Amino acid sequence: MLIMKDVSKIYRTDTVETHALRGFSLIVDEGEFVSVTGPSGSGKTTFLNIAGLLEELTGGTYELDGRDVSKLSDKERSRVRNEKIGFIFQSFNLIPELDVYDNVDVPLRYRGFDAAERKRRIMSCLERVGLASRTAHFPAQLSGGQQQRVAIARALAGEPRFLLADEPTGNLDTHMADSVLDLLAEINEGGTTIIMVTHELTLADRARRNLFVRDGEIHDGPPELHFAAAASA
């Protein structure tokens, strides 16, 4: 379970103070598939950064899996990220010098598993995304869809409770995008909570619950409603 209560995030520079999130409250239940949409600059990415413990919050509380994570040290946050959260990025973010096997291995190394356990997990995750035969390939030798599958395998390797996806199909063509989404849906059915940020409403449709972010505030409900509200306002 993920509970955000009254979360705010303010970016300060010398001259400007930007309220990226304000009074942001949200509960995501175990096993949900949530999409987050909103116009550019609305605070989607900030929300994902906070949810993924990549950034600290300015105000409010954040509870993940029954534990208050809003005031953890950097080391503890790293640990939580490593154990409970998997990331999927728009541009895949694979490490170009590492082959497929070693890319999936990265989070497992920081987890401290022994070699046999890492190998077991890596192979099972790669099988799951259908790339078990490509362990020795480098990212540049794979298609975009395949790269994103490797990234998903990497996200799954640590058996996280939460999967955070940031425009996971943004760099893919429609065909590949569909297959990646199918894979995410399948993972969700296995019990992993997924929060997916996107600006494409068609993608958001694939989620079971839709959230809409505007001006740093959250709105629950089908996105069409909010767009309509925005248009009439």
Place this chain on the structure above:
Amino acid sequence: MDTGPIWRAMLRNKAGFVLIALQIAVTLTIMVNAFGIIQERAGKIDRDSGLDEANTFALASVLYADYEREQRMALIDEDLDLIRRLPGVVNAVASNSFPLRQGGWSMGLQLEPGNLGPESVSTAIYFVDEHGAETFDVEVVDGRNFTAGEITWSDPEDNTWPAYGLITGALADELWPDDPGPYVGRTVFINVTDPVNVVGVIDKLQAPWESWSGVEKSMLVPQRRPSEFVRYIVRTEAGMRDELMPEVESLLADSNEDRIIRDVTTMDETRKLAYVGDAALIKILSFVVLLLTVITALGIVGLASFNVSRRTRQIGIRRALGASRPAIVRYFMVENSIVSAIGLAIGAALAIGLNIVMVEAFSLEPLAWYVIPAGMIALWLVGQAAVAGPARRASRIPPALATRQT
């Protein structure tokens, strides 16, 4: 070109520029101080010994049979007679040492008789006969040379010092700092009580020790020493040295079997050996400065290349917005000038600081005034040259890059 925006952009990536500025600063510090030392040593090497070095050589005769004093005296006379009669020999003399040889005899002189005190003046001693002045190529600028009658043989039973001396102008100036010449006819005391009458002043004859601070002070003494070990100094006519040197060596070796001839050496070789340390230091420091400049230039190239690749898109946008190629090149040149200016300013301060420390700790000369500005200009030029390559590469980035999504 307006430097404001460049300066503000540099502030956004301080660390890289600070490192280059520091590198330039330390490079300047080393460069000018090394150059100061090079200059000092080169000046030292350039000093004139007073001899006709190109046409002078020396050799030593070591007797190992038990000769009486009279026999030794006769042998020296014979030897000198043989050498002096050779065609092409200008003159020759038997002496205890010669300039640049690094070993010799020194004595303290004073204006009043008595034990040596803090006020006594040290001088190198060369024992010669009346041929010494011509062999050593010294000019008697005041007074006269020794006469044959003034030359004595040293006597083991009598320590009395010869009563005549030819001294260098530098020695005279130090003996009588407040009472300038003419010095001829004055008397100084040596060996506590023995008076020496200055019969002449010679223009220049260095002491045997090149590193001695009093290297210009020497005195010719009209005495010959009949010891087992005798050094002959031979001055030849121009271009005859290399021919005569082996000739004299075999002449002496063959004339007497109870001795060995050794230390046959030209003045050129002697000079080289005397200054090998200084020459080596000059080479080492020149190499260090060169290497350092290359390393710093590589650092500048590295940072500039890195900045070019990091700003590729930004440069594309500038080009799309109308910046010309020279404007892009100028941007990097100005940026480098700013870094250089800061580094060189810090470096100038550091260089002066290090120089003060070195002058105190290692008794070096302070830097000449122009060394630091010259070093600054040189390093600025190096920086501009180093940045030119990456800057030209930057200017070739196509404007179309601005519209491409990466």
Place this chain on the structure above:
Amino acid sequence: MFRYYAKLGLLSIRANPALSALMVAAIAIGIGACMTIVTVRHVMADNPIEHKNERLFHVQLDNWNPNDPYDEPNEPPEQVTYLDATALLEAGRAQRQVISFKSSRVIQPDGDEARPFQEVLRATSADFFAMFDVPFRYGSGWDAAADRGEERVAVLSSAMNDRLYGGEDSTGRLLMMNNEPFRILGVLDDWHPVPTFYDLNNNPFQGPEQIYAPFSTAVAGEWGSTGNNSCWKPPEEGGYEGYLASECVWIQMWVELPDESGKAAYAQFLDDYVTEQKQLGRFPRELNNRLSTPGEWMIDREVVDETVGVLLALSVLFLLVCLLNTIGLLLAKVIRRSNDISLRRALGANRAELFRQYIVEAGMIGVAGGLAGIGMTWLGLRGIENVFAGYDFIEHLVTMDWQMVGLAVVLAIVSALGAALYPTWRACRVSPATTLRIQ
């Protein structure tokens, strides 16, 4: 985890070959420059008799001019007079005492075709070999009786024995020096103290003498000193006898004492001796006797030329420039790889783990730079040897020992790690959140 970091380091080095090569080169050149000078200095400042340093003492007595010290501010002469050397040797108040000076003879090798040659030798009292732990290959040195009897005996270095007798056991043979036969008592094993601590006058890097003969025999034969001779007043009598009776100093004196109390007792003995001599009208200056260990004596005599100090200072600055260069390059690398860093942070690496990763990588660069630096040092030393060609002792000063090799590697690693600190710190500060923004 170390192996993982090492693997990542290797990958990263391979991914940026030019940058990595530049860093290794910068460290190697800096280390090479620094270690070249450090090595020369190390050899010059080496104390070849370190193991007996606490028991050996160089003796100085101040018999100098009442108006003017031997050297400012109030230094006693470096050597002693014949009067004092022989009196102190005769007194025999130390465990061992050595008086010696440098001289030269003409050596006449056996056989008609061999030409005579002049050779520097050391005239010394018998204890020299035992006191300075000089090793023998054949035979031995002479004893006090030979000293007293002014015997014509000699000891050869192994090199001289090779030259004169083809390396065979020459003990018992007669060596002709200046037409006088000397019986060879012993041949030394390899012995190359650099510097020649027992006589720091003239050039202490030329290596030891090749022939040794009794001090008493040399004096009886009126051999002159070819080392330094200094007088503050002329001998009162002429000739060699007058010189022996004079206040001229030309003899190096060393004593071996068991411990601190032995040193105190000997110092007292010297003071008593000088006080006694004062009654005879000698020693016009205040009591100013010195006992220095070889280490102290080398520092006192400034065996290490100050030019080496200048070069050392410059070479340290040189290393600094190379390190600034390395810092800049590492920083460029870190900035270029902030993507990778941010991603690893997002995937759960904490700051400490990233710090270790980058330090391991820097350490690898350091090891490579250190190994290359040893090569550079070797080149540097060859360069020094080259520019000093003509100094026959230079080859003694440009040799690297394992200590210097180790120091080069350690210095390289420490330098690389030091250079890596700031860039690594920057790497650790890269926010994990940036990984989402890069699109």
